[in-house]
Amino acid sequence: MEEVRVRFAPSPTGSLHIGGARTALFNWLYARNRRGTLVLRLEDTDLQRSTDDAAAGIIEGLKWLGLDWDEGPGVGGDYGPYRQSERLPIYRHYIQQLLDQNQAYYCFCSADELKRQREQAQSEKRNYLYEGQCRHMNDSEVKNRLAAGEKPVVRLKVDRTGQTIVNDLIRGTVQFDNQLMDDFIIAKSDGWPTYNFAVVVDDHTMHISHVIRAEEHLSNTPKQIKVYEALGWKLPQFAHVSMILAPDRSKLSKRHGATSVQEFRDEGYLPEALVNYLVLLGWSPGENIDIYPREQMIENFALENVSRSAAIYDLPKLTWMNGVYLAAADLDRIVALVTPEAAKMGWLNETNRSYFRQVVDLVRSRAKTTREILPLAGYFFVPPEHYDTKGIQKYFRPSGSTEYIRSVLDVIMTVDVFTAVHLEEGLRDKAAQMGIKASALIHPTRLALSGVTNTPGLFEVMELLGRDACQARLERALGFIGGLSAE
Numbered sequence: 001m002e003e004v005r006v007r008f009a010p011s012p013t014g015s016l017h018i019g020g021a022r023t024a025l026f027n028w029l030y031a032r033n034r035r036g037t038l039v040l041r042l043e044d045t046d047l048q049r050s051t052d053d054a055a056a057g058i059i060e061g062l063k064w065l066g067l068d069w070d071e072g073p074g075v076g077g078d079y080g081p082y083r084q085s086e087r088l089p090i091y092r093h094y095i096q097q098l099l100d101q102n103q104a105y106y107c108f109c110s111a112d113e114l115k116r117q118r119e120q121a122q123s124e125k126r127n128y129l130y131e132g133q134c135r136h137m138n139d140s141e142v143k144n145r146l147a148a149g150e151k152p153v154v155r156l157k158v159d160r161t162g163q164t165i166v167n168d169l170i171r172g173t174v175q176f177d178n179q180l181m182d183d184f185i186i187a188k189s190d191g192w193p194t195y196n197f198a199v200v201v202d203d204h205t206m207h208i209s210h211v212i213r214a215e216e217h218l219s220n221t222p223k224q225i226k227v228y229e230a231l232g233w234k235l236p237q238f239a240h241v242s243m244i245l246a247p248d249r250s251k252l253s254k255r256h257g258a259t260s261v262q263e264f265r266d267e268g269y270l271p272e273a274l275v276n277y278l279v280l281l282g283w284s285p286g287e288n289i290d291i292y293p294r295e296q297m298i299e300n301f302a303l304e305n306v307s308r309s310a311a312i313y314d315l316p317k318l319t320w321m322n323g324v325y326l327a328a329a330d331l332d333r334i335v336a337l338v339t340p341e342a343a344k345m346g347w348l349n350e351t352n353r354s355y356f357r358q359v360v361d362l363v364r365s366r367a368k369t370t371r372e373i374l375p376l377a378g379y380f381f382v383p384p385e386h387y388d389t390k391g392i393q394k395y396f397r398p399s400g401s402t403e404y405i406r407s408v409l410d411v412i413m414t415v416d417v418f419t420a421v422h423l424e425e426g427l428r429d430k431a432a433q434m435g436i437k438a439s440a441l442i443h444p445t446r447l448a449l450s451g452v453t454n455t456p457g458l459f460e461v462m463e464l465l466g467r468d469a470c471q472a473r474l475e476r477a478l479g480f481i482g483g484l485s486a487e
């Protein structure tokens with residue numbers, strides 16, 4: 001069986017977006033599933049728009065997602081270089097070969113001339129196609145003009161009869177009418193190849209067996225097939241993955257929130273959650289499972305199960321998934337992720353590491369992202385200065401509240417061991433003695449200790465805060481309630 005060799009070929013002109021990340025993921029999964037090779041190739045021939053920063057950002061994003069490559073930047077391999085900007089001699093070689101074989105030709109038409117032709121086509125309401133003026137220029141004229149220092153482009157001679165068929169592993173057979181193709185440019189006047197040429201030379205010379213990429217490149221594929229044919233090369237298999245659209249089916253953009261992998265990382269998403277979400281965006285394992293471990297993805301991934309229709313981006317679902325992964329993640333890892341911010345807030349020092357760790361563990365189940373953890377934990381580090389307004393109305397204003405808080409104070413001061421279990425027992429006994437529901441004691445206590453009405457289990461919160469802090473906070477709340485009745 002032919003060895004599977006796939007590639008992810010981003011253009012480093014911006015950050016790694018979720019669409020690109022999903023293409024990378026599908027390639028990675030396919031390679032891992034088939035025990036093949038994943039190549040990373042940076043398509044940076046657009047010298048104006050490509051930057052080293054963007055390349056570094058894409059590489060960092062892939063590493064963060066845990067998508068490793070077997071050949072490419074930083075790894076090496078037998079078919080490099082893996083940056084297009086370092087492959088110019090290779091492209092020149094094949095451009096020259098096509099010129100020598102009379103399958104390509106120099107075109108000296110000026111930009112003004114081409115613009116005039118384009119405008120003319122527009123005014124006649126027809127598609128603009130290059131009319132082939134330079135196709136039959138005689139050799140001596142070509143030589144003279146080159147010698148005179150003119151800088152032509154190179155065009156491929158395209159046979160415009162018949163059809164070009166793309167056999168796509170996801171989309172099936174797609175036919176393109178060759179009438180709609182012209183002698184397109186394969187090398188620009190500065191000598192650099194165009195995308196449609198470079199990509200073919202690279203995929204062939206890197207022995208790529210499957211080209212798995214975004215649907216937007218499907219329309220480029222017939223042109224690329226023409227290049228393969230001209231060079232006498234075998235076609236790879238193609239698989240064009242559908243778009244990811246916003247919930248309103250518009251193109252995904254900034255206004256739909258975070259779209260780059262780095263933004264998700266900065267907003268507190270975990271890479272395994274993003275990967276889990278992305279794989280199900282367009283691929284279905286055939287069973288109704290949301291949480292899908294990576295080993296299982298590798299085992300079951302198949303291009304046949306990739307959907308032909310557009311995938312709809314669903315941020316709430318991703319966020320929900322992230323919460324599931326966050327609750328199950330290794331605690332030390334989560335602690336490390338929130339540590340810099342906690343240190344900045346002054347909540348973490350040399351003496352309270354173990355306390356800090358327990359707080360993170362307690363509140364993380366209520367957080368959907370790591371960014372949400374610390375805002376839920378403030379009262380563990382700083383006593384509440386204010387109380388929730390609705391909470392005051394509900395739990396502090398009613399007449400019994402002082403008595404309730406006093407009786408909880410009593411439990412706190414007399415409980416033998418200050419643990420959640422004993423506190424709960426003591427408080428429930430107290431409520432029973434008073435002939436009230438335990439919740440009548442729990443709610444005002446929670447508000448007094450935290451300032452808010454929503455916290456993890458009250459007894460766990462009390463245990464963590466410790467006796468002294470609970471006492472001080474309950475006494476402060478009694479003072480506050482006293483002030484309320486004096487109003």
Ligand code: GLU
Nearest residue numbers: 009010011043199213217
């Ligand atoms: N460099 C192209 C892009 O970033 C991908 C080309 C390809 O996969 O063929 O869209």
